[in-house]
Amino acid sequence: MAAQALDEHSGKLFSQTTQVRVRYADTDQMKFVYYGKFFEYFEQGRSDLLRAMGLPYPEIEREGIFLPVIEAHAEYKQSARYDDLLFVDTILKDVTPVRIRIEYNVRREETGEPIVSGHTVHSYLNASTGRPTRLPARIKEVVERAAKRKLG
DSSP: OEEEOOOOOTTEEEEEEEEEEEOOOGOOOOOOTTHHHHHHHHHHHHHHHHHHHHHHHHHHHHHTTTTOOOEEEEESOOOOOOTEEEEEEEEEEEEOEEEEEEEEEEEEEOOOOOEEEEEEEEEOOOOOTBBBOOHHHHHHHHHHHHHHHHOO
């Protein structure tokens, strides 16, 4: 896993690469990775991204915030098979006071060929009330600090 710096030209705030080995259980009858599994790969990439930023999910939840997915999208370019080694490039693309957008690019390790690209959008939810809320200042500070840390 490797974190990368803020790239002002591409709009990246922070990025992280996660390695995933396709399990047999991830494949369908046609011996390809079942399309829905890629959202699980996105989730693994997202967890690793947040951890690398200093915001693992348990810490966000201790702050009383949940990050429900309110939009998910994937574009399938090629198939992946059992035992393929994949890289999930996860990019924190946009953070606003009411939502966060994360983009994903899944590529084959040996060739770098793109397999799937997509994104998820998350709102901030108050864990106690179940109501939408604004981004807490402390979480915003951690995001800004992580982006600046990668610039230096």
